[in-house]
Amino acid sequence: QADLPRDIWLPCPLEQGSLLQELFFTEKEVKILFHHPKKGEKKELIEMAQTNAKAFFAAAKDKQTLRERTLLDLKTLLHLSNYPTKIECLDTSHLSGKEAVAVAVSFVEGQKASKLYRTYRLHVSSSDDLASLREVILRRYRSAQQEGRLPDLLLIDGGKTHLQKAKEALNELNVIGVDLVAMAKEEGRHDKGLSAEKLFLLDQTDPIFLPLHSPILFFLQSIRDEAHRFAITYHKKQRNRGLVKSQLDAVPGIGIRKKTALLRKFKSLTRILQSSDEELMSVPTIRKKDVVSIRQFFIGDPSHVLP
Numbered sequence: 061q062a063d064l065p066r067d068i069w070l071p072c073p074l075e076q077g078s079l080l081q082e083l084f085f086t087e088k089e090v091k092i093l094f095h096h097p098k099k100g101e102k103k104e105l106i107e108m109a110q111t112n113a114k115a116f117f118a119a120a121k122d123k124q125t126l127r128e129r130t131l132l133d134l135k136t137l138l139h140l141s142n143y144p145t146k147i148e149c150l151d152t153s154h155l156s157g158k159e160a161v162a163v164a165v166s167f168v169e170g171q172k173a174s175k176l177y178r179t180y181r182l183h184v185s186s187s188d189d190l191a192s193l194r195e196v197i198l199r200r201y202r203s204a205q206q207e208g209r210l211p212d213l214l215l216i217d218g219g220k221t222h223l224q225k226a227k228e229a230l231n232e233l234n235v236i237g238v239d240l241v242a243m244a245k246e247e248g249r250h251d252k253g254l255s256a257e258k259l260f261l262l263d264q265t266d267p268i269f270l271p272l273h274s275p276i277l278f279f280l281q282s283i284r285d286e287a288h289r290f291a292i293t294y295h296k297k298q299r300n301r302g303l304v305k306s307q308l309d310a311v312p313g314i315g316i317r318k319k320t321a322l323l324r325k326f327k328s329l330t331r332i333l334q335s336s337d338e339e340l341m342s343v344p345t346i347r348k349k350d351v352v353s354i355r356q357f358f359i360g361d362p363s364h365v366l367p
Contacts, residue, residue, distance in 0.1 A: 064088060069095045071106050127170030130279050134213075137276060138261060138268070140239045142212035145169060149215040150200075151287035152182070152192035153295065160184055162196035163291045166211070167283055179294045189218070190225045197229035205235055216242040217284055220260045220267075227262060243284055257281065311357045318345050333358055 064084070074080070077094040084092045097103040131144050145168065152162040160183075166176035180199060184191040193216070204210050216226050223242035230238060242260040244267075257277060258267035270277040307329060308319045321343050326332045332340070332354070340351045 064090050065092065066090070067093050067095060069097060069102050069106055071110060072096060126275075130275050131170055134276050134279070138239070138241060138259070140213060141237065142239055144213040144239070146173075146211045147213045147215060147283060148211040149217065149283045149287040150193065150196055151217055151284075151291040152189060152196060153291050160188075160192045161291070161294060162192060163287060163294055164196070164200055165283070165287045165290050167286075170279070172286060177290060179290075190222065193218075193222060193225055194229045197226055198232065201230065201235055201238075202233055205233055210235065210238055213239045213241065215280065215283055216240065217244070217287065218242050219244045219258070223260045223262060241280075243280055307358075311354055313350055313353045318343075318350060321345055329358075 073096045074094045080094070081092055084090055095102070097106065134140070135143055147167045148164055149167075150162060150164050152160065160181075162180040162182055164178045164180075166173040168176075178200065180196050182192050182195050184195050201210065214226065214230075216222050219242055223240060226240055226242075230236075230240075240262055244258050244260070245256070256269065256272060257280070258269060259280075260267050308314050308322065314322075322332055322340075325343050326335060337348070337351050340346055340354070341348065
């Protein structure tokens, strides 16, 4: 109720304004007045708001038009079979050379669709990029095919070999109709502030080179960079969780059940140590003796709580 205005100024008379007033009063117990100024400061403010709204709408429409033009140019340039409404990019990597992981990012109508992003902990050797690529494709697109949510274009970070491996993985799933493009930085080029890229297509032996200032190049780079960013974020999260787990493993009396319960609630070692005894003991399976053990191990004083 506190966020509701008491006065609303409009550029034109409001039909059935009295009914709206009654509705607000009945539902929110707030009396709201609707005004239609014909002159003065309030009229000037309304005119300014209309001008700003038109400018915002025009700018948004221009951005949408630019995105549509870029997608259409991308389809034409790369001879895609589909208009790339939905584009996905995969990034595979490893944690400290031990654990392979992968991420998938999605762009719909030229914009990030973060709700569709996914992360994967892989089972293959972390040093085998091609095996990692195959596994994430099989896992992601087996269910995507069954649920009818395949992308129009799959962007692979890598060269011709990676592109072929991606195609083989899709063939294993009998996936058809998904366009494939691989993207790799051009070796031997060190353009200040910009990077030259090679685009590889399945039915073309030689790569495609795009001008450094090409909107299509910038668009594809932004997708690839978003995949990298998301992968790094995931790596840090996994690395931190692994560090906390290894530290908690050394605490006497804290087994896997208690460790998992603590991490599920507090997310980090810092938050665990900053929590009160009561907060820690609100976690299932955590008792007073466990709190004492944690404080003695990390702080040396079982009665101390970090600020």
